[in-house]
Amino acid sequence: MRRTLTTLLMVGCGWAAWGQPRPYQPQVQHSEMPQPVVLPQVAAPAEVPASLGLQDALKVAFRYQSALRVSESQVRGARGRRRQTSAGLNPRLSLSSTYNEVLINSADASGFGSFLGAGGWSHNATLSQLLYDFGHTRDLTHAQEEMEKSAQSGYEQAQSDLALQVKQAYFACLQAQRLIKVQEDALVNRREHVKEARSRFDAGLGLPSDVTRAETALSAALFNLTQAQTTAANNKLQLNLVLGLDPRVPIVLREEQEPLLPFNTPEELFELALKQRPELIQFQANLASAQAALDAAHTQSSPSVSTNMIYQNRQNPSFQTLGLNLAISFNAVDGGLQDGKVTEATANVDKARAELEGTQQRVLSQVGQAYLNLKNSDQQLTSAAAEVANASETLRLTNGRYKVGLGIFLDVLDAQSAVLTAQTNQVNALAQLYLSRAALARAVGIIPSIGKVDETKD
Secondary structure, eight states, rough: HHHHHHHHHHHHHHHTTSSOSSSSOOOOOOOOOOOOOOOOOOOTTTTSSSSEOOOHHHHHHHHHHHHHHHHHHHHHHHHHHHHHHGGGGOEEEEEEEEOOOOOOOETTTTTTTEEEOOEEEEEEEEEEEEEESSSHHHHHHHHHHHHHHHHHHEEEEHHHHHHHHHHHHHHHHHHHHHHHHHHHHHHHHHHHHHHHHHHHHHSSSSSSHHHHHHHHHHHHHHHHHHHHHHHHHHHHHHHHHHHOOOOOHHHHHOOOOOOOOOOSHHHHHHHHHHHEEEEEEHHHHHHHHHHHHHHHHHHTTTTTEEEEEEEEEEEEETEEEEEEEEEOOOOOOOHHHHHHHHHHHHHHHHHHHHHHHHHHHHHHHHHHHHOOOOOHHHHHHHHHHHHHHHHHHHHHHHHHHHHHTTTTHHHHHHHHHHHHHHHHHHHHHHHHHHHHHHHHHTTTOOOOSSSSTGGGGO
């Protein structure tokens, strides 16, 4: 009731003062339109397209991100260790040649010898093969094979983590771009409010405080736009970092969305994660490797049977030999070496088993959290759309009341602020929906089909 009476009094005073010069002019300071701050630019690599979609960004990251190359090199290192260990199961051929020159062949009574050229070449070839060592070398090789699988799964995990980081940075950039548009629209509306408040004040229908409030709201809009532009610039720097590019490389993004992972029931998500999460496959391989190492430890001091074929060819004096021998070797007393190996390997098996169980629990928890966040994001986006529609309608009605003299300017500012908040919430909810979808794909172990997984295989 009090607000209505105040409004009617204002309108009455306005009509009474119609056409009269206003005794007071509000003193306001005008804010300048902010200009985006840009960094110096360098040319993008030839493989980077002029505009990036989501798949383009993933391809660029998989090509240039140094952390992924580190993980890929670990796979090659594990492959090399496996080949070194498995070499003990294969035949070995060693060749050698020696030249010998005899300078003094005999000595006379005076103690001085005669110099003779009785030397020559000597050639040797040795072919050796391990026959049986109670499976010790084979168990060691199997342990290294499982470690190679573990490294490969670690590489795939690095790809999955990088894909999520790229999506987070990509959608953060799109979110910042949309928020800039929201702030620019708000700035246009604030300018209209300043114009409206100034016009009504000059006509004797408004208060000086309406003008100052409109100018204050305009300054705040300019400030918010500057903040949005700075946030967008920082987000692009973060995207360049994730992509592995120079921060000065300009990036233009295309508006794309994260597709929803198809599933019928939440149980399918948990089952899918247990089957294909790279972490689980990695720790399963670690457990298998530790078990193989334990088997090898039990045969640490067992006998080893091998055979050697030796061929020798000597030039001076000239002769050839070909021999075959069978060798059996073992440590009758190893000083507790095997005992220590078994104790260490048993501890490694227990550790690997515990890490696998902990990883399973963590994976299931991540799947559940990702599913709940996805459902919450869906609901928030629906609520945000309704909030925008209702706030826009409120602003339309409030503007109409103010223009006909039935409302106060403060209500218009409040309604515009509500629209700005609703639009911001809608942009944030949309970005969060895409991030929730990306997190769910990461949680169940979906790896983008692009990358260099095949390059790490024989």
